[in-house]
Amino acid sequence: xxxxxxxxxxxxxxxxxxxxxxxxxxxxxxxxxxxxxxxxxxxxxxxxxxxxxxxxxxxxxxxxxxxxxxxxxxxxxxxxxxxxxxxxxxxxxxxxxxxxxxxxxxxxxxxxxxxxxxxxxxxxxxxxxxxxxxxxxxxxxxxxxxxxxxxxxxxxxxxxxxxxxxxxxxxxxxxxxxxxxxxxxxxxxxxxxxxxxxxxxxxxxxxxxxxxxxxxxxxxxxx
Amino acid sequence: xxxxxxxxxxxxxxxxxxxxxxxxxxxxxxxxxxxxxxxxxxxxxxxxxxxxxxxxxxxxxxxxxxxxxxxxxxxxxxxxxxxxxxxxxxxxxxxxxxxxxxxxxxxxxxxxxxxxxxxxxxxxxxxxxxxxxxxxxxxxxxxxxxxxxxxxxxxxxxxxxxxxxxxxxxxxxxxxxxxxxxxxxxxxxxxxxxxxxxxxxxxxxxxxxxxxxxxxxxxxxxx
Amino acid sequence: xxxxxxxxxxxxxxxxxxxxxxxxxxxxxxxxxxxxxxxxxxxxxxxxxxxxxxxxxxxxxxxxxxxxxxxxxxxxxxxxxxxxxxxxxxxxxxxxxxxxxxxxxxxxxxxxxxxxxxxxxxxxxxxxxxxxxxxxxxxxxxxxxxxxxxxxxxxxxxxxxxxxxxxxxxxxxxxxxxxxxxxxxxxxxxxxxxxxxxxxxxxxxxxxxxxxxxxxxxxxxxx
Amino acid sequence: xxxxxxxxxxxxxxxxxxxxxxxxxxxxxxxxxxxxxxxxxxxxxxxxxxxxxxxxxxxxxxxxxxxxxxxxxxxxxxxxxxxxxxxxxxxxxxxxxxxxxxxxxxxxxxxxxxxxxxxxxxxxxxxxxxxxxxxxxxxxxxxxxxxxxxxxxxxxxxxxxxxxxxxxxxxxxxxxxxxxxxxxxxxxxxxxxxxxxxxxxxxxxxxxxxxxxxxxxxxxxxx
DNA sequence: CATGAATGAGACTTCATTCAT
DNA sequence: AATGAATGAAGTCTCATTCAT
Numbered sequence: 001x002x003x004x005x006x007x008x009x010x011x012x013x014x015x016x017x018x019x020x021x022x023x024x025x026x027x028x029x030x031x032x033x034x035x036x037x038x039x040x041x042x043x044x045x046x047x048x049x050x051x052x053x054x055x056x057x058x059x060x061x062x063x064x065x066x067x068x069x070x071x072x073x074x075x076x077x078x079x080x081x082x083x084x085x086x087x088x089x090x091x092x093x094x095x096x097x098x099x100x101x102x103x104x105x106x107x108x109x110x111x112x113x114x115x116x117x118x119x120x121x122x123x124x125x126x127x128x129x130x131x132x133x134x135x136x137x138x139x140x141x142x143x144x145x146x147x148x149x150x151x152x153x154x155x156x157x158x159x160x161x162x163x164x165x166x167x168x169x170x171x172x173x174x175x176x177x178x179x180x181x182x183x184x185x186x187x188x189x190x191x192x193x194x195x196x197x198x199x200x201x202x203x204x205x206x207x208x209x210x211x212x213x214x215x216x217x218x219x220x221x222x223x
Numbered sequence: 224x225x226x227x228x229x230x231x232x233x234x235x236x237x238x239x240x241x242x243x244x245x246x247x248x249x250x251x252x253x254x255x256x257x258x259x260x261x262x263x264x265x266x267x268x269x270x271x272x273x274x275x276x277x278x279x280x281x282x283x284x285x286x287x288x289x290x291x292x293x294x295x296x297x298x299x300x301x302x303x304x305x306x307x308x309x310x311x312x313x314x315x316x317x318x319x320x321x322x323x324x325x326x327x328x329x330x331x332x333x334x335x336x337x338x339x340x341x342x343x344x345x346x347x348x349x350x351x352x353x354x355x356x357x358x359x360x361x362x363x364x365x366x367x368x369x370x371x372x373x374x375x376x377x378x379x380x381x382x383x384x385x386x387x388x389x390x391x392x393x394x395x396x397x398x399x400x401x402x403x404x405x406x407x408x409x410x411x412x413x414x415x416x417x418x419x420x421x422x423x424x425x426x427x428x429x430x431x432x433x434x435x436x437x438x439x440x441x442x443x444x445x446x
Numbered sequence: 447x448x449x450x451x452x453x454x455x456x457x458x459x460x461x462x463x464x465x466x467x468x469x470x471x472x473x474x475x476x477x478x479x480x481x482x483x484x485x486x487x488x489x490x491x492x493x494x495x496x497x498x499x500x501x502x503x504x505x506x507x508x509x510x511x512x513x514x515x516x517x518x519x520x521x522x523x524x525x526x527x528x529x530x531x532x533x534x535x536x537x538x539x540x541x542x543x544x545x546x547x548x549x550x551x552x553x554x555x556x557x558x559x560x561x562x563x564x565x566x567x568x569x570x571x572x573x574x575x576x577x578x579x580x581x582x583x584x585x586x587x588x589x590x591x592x593x594x595x596x597x598x599x600x601x602x603x604x605x606x607x608x609x610x611x612x613x614x615x616x617x618x619x620x621x622x623x624x625x626x627x628x629x630x631x632x633x634x635x636x637x638x639x640x641x642x643x644x645x646x647x648x649x650x651x652x653x654x655x656x657x658x659x660x661x662x663x664x665x666x667x668x669x
Numbered sequence: 670x671x672x673x674x675x676x677x678x679x680x681x682x683x684x685x686x687x688x689x690x691x692x693x694x695x696x697x698x699x700x701x702x703x704x705x706x707x708x709x710x711x712x713x714x715x716x717x718x719x720x721x722x723x724x725x726x727x728x729x730x731x732x733x734x735x736x737x738x739x740x741x742x743x744x745x746x747x748x749x750x751x752x753x754x755x756x757x758x759x760x761x762x763x764x765x766x767x768x769x770x771x772x773x774x775x776x777x778x779x780x781x782x783x784x785x786x787x788x789x790x791x792x793x794x795x796x797x798x799x800x801x802x803x804x805x806x807x808x809x810x811x812x813x814x815x816x817x818x819x820x821x822x823x824x825x826x827x828x829x830x831x832x833x834x835x836x837x838x839x840x841x842x843x844x845x846x847x848x849x850x851x852x853x854x855x856x857x858x859x860x861x862x863x864x865x866x867x868x869x870x871x872x873x874x875x876x877x878x879x880x881x882x883x884x885x886x887x888x889x890x891x892x
Numbered sequence: 893c894a895t896g897a898a899t900g901a902g903a904c905t906t907c908a909t910t911c912a913t
Numbered sequence: 914a915a916t917g918a919a920t921g922a923a924g925t926c927t928c929a930t931t932c933a934t
Contacts, residue, residue, distance in 0.1 A: 013897065030344055034257035038925060048899050053926065117403040118341045121253055127407035135404075162423040170392035176399070180340040181358075184350035200385040208431030261908060271916050273910085282908065476790055480703035484929060494895050496931085505929065563849040564787045567699055573853035608869040615839035622845070626786040627804075630796035646831040654877030682918065707904060717920050722905065895934085903927080910920080 017055045017065075019045040022108070024066045029111040029179050033063050033119050063119065067126055070112045071134055082141060089149030090206050093142070093167065094199075101171055101198045110175040117176060139164055146209075155209045166205050171198060240278045240288075242268040245331070247289045252334040252402050256286050256342050286342065290349055293335045294357055305364060312372030313429050316365070316390065317422075324394055324421045333398040340399060362387055369432075378432045389428050394421060463501045463511075465491040468554070470512045475557040475625050479509050479565050509565065513572055516558045517580055528587060535595025536652050539588070539613065540645075547617055547644045556621040563622060585610055592655075601655040612651050617644060686724045686734075688714040691777070693735045698780040698848050702732055702788050732788065736795055739781045740803055751810060758818030759875050762811070762836065763868075770840055770867045779844040786845060808833055815878075824878045835874050840867060 023044035027036040038059045042052040056062040085092050104110045120126045142164045149155035155163075174197065246267035250259040261282050265275045279285040308315050327333045343350045365387045372378035378386075397420065469490035473482040484505050488498045502508040531538050550556045566573045588610045595601035601609075620643065692713035696705045707728045711721040725731040754761050773779045789795045811833045818824035824832075843866065 016897090032255055032257055032341065032345065034255055035345060037923085049925090050899055050927080051897080054897070059925070114340070117337070117399060118255065120403050121406055122255065122258060124407050127404055127409050130404065131409050158427065159423055162420055163427065165420060166393060166424045166427050169396040170389060173392040173396040173399075176340060176396075180343050181350055181353065184343055184347050186350050186354055197385055197388060200382055201389045204381065204386065204389050204428060204431040206431070208427040208429070260906085272908090273916050274914080276909070277914070478701055478703055478787065478791065480701055481791060483927085495929090496895050497893080499930070500893070560786070563783070563845060564701065566849050566853055568701065568704060570853050573850055573855050576850065577855050604873065605869055608866055609873065611866060612839060612870045612873050615842040616835060619838040619842040619845075622786060622842075626789050627796055627799065629790055630793050632796050632800050643831055643834060646828055647835045650827065650832065650835050650877040651873060652877070654873040654875070685918090706902090718904090719906080719920055720918080723918070728904070895932105897931105897933090899929100899931080901927105901929095904925085906922105906924080908920100908922095910918100911916105912918090913916080 016045070016047065016051070020047070020052060020055055020062070021066050021069055024062050025070060025108050025111055025115070028063060028066060028119070029115050030183070033059075033115075033122070038062075060123070063123065064126070067112060067116060068129060068133075070108050071130070079137070079141060082145070089145050089152065089154050090210060092145050093149075093206065094202055096142070096145070097167060097171065097202050098195070098199060102195060104171075105175060105178070105195070111179050113172055113175045114179040138168070142168065149209070158209060163205070163209060166208075167202065170201050174198070239268070239270065239274070243270070243275060243278060243285070244289050244292055247285050248293060248331050248334055248338070251286060251289060251342075252338050253406075256282075256338075256345070261285075283346070286346065287349070290335060290339060291352060291356075293331050294353070302360070302364060305368070312368050312375065312377050313433060315368050316372075316429065317425055319365070319368070320390060320394065320425050321418070321422060325418060327394075328398060328401070328418070334402050336395055336398045337402040361391070365391065372432070381432060386428070386432060389431075390425060393424050397421070462491070462493065462497070466493070466498060466501060466508070467512050467515055470508050471516060471554050471557055471561070474509060474512060474565075475561050476629075479505075479561075479568070484508075506569070509569065510572070513558060513562060514575060514579075516554050517576070528591065535591050535598065535600050536656065538591050539595075539652065540648055542588070542591070543613060543617065543648050544641070544645060548641060550617075551621060551624070551641070557625050559618055559621045560625040584614070588614065595655070604655060609651070609655060612654075613648065616647050620644070685714070685716065685720070689716070689721060689724055689731070690735050690738055693731050694739060694777050694780055694784070697732065697735060697788070698784050699852075702728075702784075702791070707731075729792070732792065733795070736781060736785060737798060737802075739777050740799070742778070748806070748810060751814070758814050758821065758823050759879065761814050762818075762875065763871055765811070765814070766836060766840065766871050767864070767867060771864060773840075774844060774847070774864070780848050782841055782844045783848040807837070811837065818878070827878060832874070832878060835877075836871065839870055843867075 020041060024036075024041045027041055027044060030036075038052055039049045041062070042049050045052075052062070056065060082092065082096060085095065116126060116130050120130065139161075143160050146155065146158075146160045146163045150157050150160070243264060247259075247264045250264055250267060253259075261275055262272045264285070265272045268275075275285070279288060305315065305319060308318065339349060339353050343353070362384075366383050369378065369381075369383050369386045373380050373383070466487060470482075470487045473487055473490060476482075484498055485495045487508070488495045491498075498508070502511060528538065528542060531541065562572060562576050566576070585607075589606050592601065592604075592606045592609045596603050596606070689710060693705075693710045696710055696713060699705075707721055708718045710731070711718050714721075721731070725734060751761065751765060754764065785795060785799050789799065808830075812829050815824065815827075815829045815832045819826050819829070
């Protein structure tokens with residue numbers, strides 16, 4: 001109802017790319033890139049086959065757009081949180097991870113993880129983009145917090161990379177699970193979704209990070 | 224049943240299905256099921272296109288065979304270990320997880336995780352098989368150990384499922400990573416492969432599980 | 447019919463069909479009818495795709511218009527020349543052919559020859575039009591001159607049709623060449639364009655036509 | 670019934686490329702490259718759509734093969750004739766041109782002229798091939814004969830290139846005509862096909878070339 | 893009149909599968 | 914049992930044409 005209300009035709013036009021990207025993400029995650037027909041994407045977006053090609057040069061181009069579009073949005077979110085926070089490293093990690101989690105798990109971004117894992121070997125440029133734009137920034141951010149925790153004596157002097165991975169990999173795995181096995185409707189037993197797990201998981205690893213005294217020799221006696 | 228080897232030609236013939244399964248696993252993991260051509264599988268297995276169809280009714284049938292064949296083998300391995308073991312729950316988990324890990328990570332079985340994640344939604348019967356034959360047995364096994372650890376006072380009374388997932392999800396995620404992003408040759412920085420991580424990760428979570436005294440209020444954390 | 451020019455905008459509008467016809471001729475000759483997109487024609491004419499369809503019912507209709515429009519103009523030109531001429535048949539042929547040549551070779555009409563050759567078999571009505579409106583009038587005109595030359599003892603009693611074809615076919619072929627192989631920019635060696643050839647070619651055939659004795663000085667003084 | 674009679678299947682296979690090339694030449698000349706569907710070619714060759722692609726990578730590749738295949742064959746034919754000939758330049762030209770003519774006009778090679786003219790601007794590599802493999806050899810051959818005729822006083826000192834073109838262009842034009850306008854079945858009036866024309870045309874131009882005195886009678890007596 | 897977003901028939905090309913050899 | 918030529922359904926992409934603005 002704004003005064004600059006564009007015509008319906010024009011409004012449709014501006015919304016098309018996003019509608020197509022959304023439909024494509026859904027279908028690519030659901031069936032895989034190669035098994036999704038371009039026309040399916042178009043139909044789910046409410047347009048015809050030809051219209052898809054007004055906005056994307058090829059199906060492959062659409063895939064790239066889906067990934068970059070959905071990842072670019074969420075990238076900088078965490079950094080702001082961290083900068084504005086004051087408190088213990090534990091608390092900061094808990095906040096950052098859980099907040100991130102809720103944003104990502106319940107948004108298209110979560111699906112992108114599965115998409116990247118599924119398609120990256122056929123489109124190597126995706127790998128580059130994903131590592132530079134997602135993996136490295138996130139790893140750097142979390143690694144910094146862990147590092148700080150260690151420096152301040154809050155955490156034991158563990159391997160920073162290991163700690164970050166122990167914290168983060170289950171989060172990603174659950175996103176992936178949600179969009180693969182978890183979407184097969186095999187009952188709720190192994191649902192393992194839900195934010196409940198994340199909170200407890202983070203707590204569990206933080207417990208492992210914090211405790212100073214009771215320590216086993218950390219040896220890794222080979223078999 | 225004779226001890227003498229069959230002729231090379233005969234041995235070759237009997238090995239065909241296995242060679243086709245191996246080639247199919249490699250290619251399905253590398254390019255995805257839909258993007259892999261039946262002839263590619265045949266060629267990599269050293270036979271012709273037609274031969275593939277002497278052993279498998281269809282490409283889809285080949286996919287099912289790849290998954291069931293590679294998973295069925297590894298299923299019972301762990302149970303034996305556990306039964307024969309006496310020691311602390313921590314020690315048992317460490318041994319079981321690390322031993323499993325080495326077997327799976329460096330074998331075709333690791334690739335199957337990626338394959339299952341990638342293809343389940345197009346072939347729901349895979350989900351059923353995977354959950355019944357892999358997820359449930361493994362979860363039951365590990366959950367039992369954790370349960371025992373709690374009952375014996377070795378572990379704090381955590382949620383068993385959470386603990387199992389915290390322990391196991393990174394292992395699976397690393398398998399998946401190895402066959403997706405990790406296979407893109409993007410430098411060694413984010414390699415995160417290697418058994419080193421697993422040992423430290425398991426230790427870290429076990430630390431979180433064991434510690435009795437120094438505890439934060441664990442619960443709470445309002446949304 | 448007023449002597450005052452219409453407004454630029456109005457003139458533009460009235461010129462649209464001609465601009466579209468010109469653009470279409472260029473492109474149809476350059477790429478062929480089937481390989482030329484309607485939008486390309488529109489763009490080269492400086493209008494939008496939709497506008498093309500305001501003036502022509504279909505792409506095929508446009509092709510017909512291109513041909514009839516460009517051929518109709520040049521048809522009657524020669525007849526007038528002939529009627530007003532007094533002199534030998536040789537001289538008349540030389541004048542008519544060379545004059546025609548310069549008009550046609552350096553005008554869109556030359557391109558139409560290639561277009562007709564290229565597209566007739568897909569649009570048989572073009573054949574009818576072309577034969578009735580171009581081939582027959584021209585053949586009749588030239589044949590008449592040759593006939594007169596024979597009757598007057600200036601030419602030997604050759605087959606009139608043969609003589610006409612020997613005179614004319616190279617002219618057409620050079621038009622066609624200019625718009626096919628000659629437009630590929632393959633160097634100037636086999637350019638064979640240029641009015642020089644035509645003059646000498648006509649002279650050569652006229653030499654063959656003329657009675658043995660009555661030979662002219664074979665001058666080919668270029669302009 | 671030779672002893673090395675291959676199986677029917679195999680015999681088919683070896684004949685396929687030629688059958689496809691023949692069908693393609695017919696259709697490309699008839700309808701143009703762009704307007705011919707790949708499946709039409711396949712059907713006319715008696716195979717299915719897919720089979721075409723077992724022998725040619727693409728429709729474009731098929732076009733190139735059609736042209737090179739049909740032109741390469743006829744290239745060297747003339748040179749042999751010339752080498753083996755002794756007699757006047759006039760006689761040699763008459764023999765070479767008329768013999769060539771019969772070979773080319775009544776063979777697929779004649780159709781290729783129209784095809785080249787029609788498609789060359791969309792596939793510039795055709796131009797290169799055609800000029801190097803057809804135009805230049807043929808022009809060189811005929812130019813040599815004319816040159817010799819002039820040197821021996823048989824011909825007047827005309828421009829060699831002009832003479833060659835005057836002789837040859839009508840032949841090519843008639844080939845082109847046969848496969849364009851001539852194929853539209855517009856009655857026999859303007860048929861202008863037939864070897865009759867060629868003989869008379871060559872004679873007419875040769876008459877123009879010969880020294881004034883030395884007219885038709887095979888006599889000579891140069892000045 | 894003019895535009896250009898939208899459509900969908902249709903063309904090229906691929907590939908799972910069959911079957912004669 | 915093994916092959917690989919052949920098929921044709923199906924998928925990607927194009928483009929002539931329409932029509933709301």
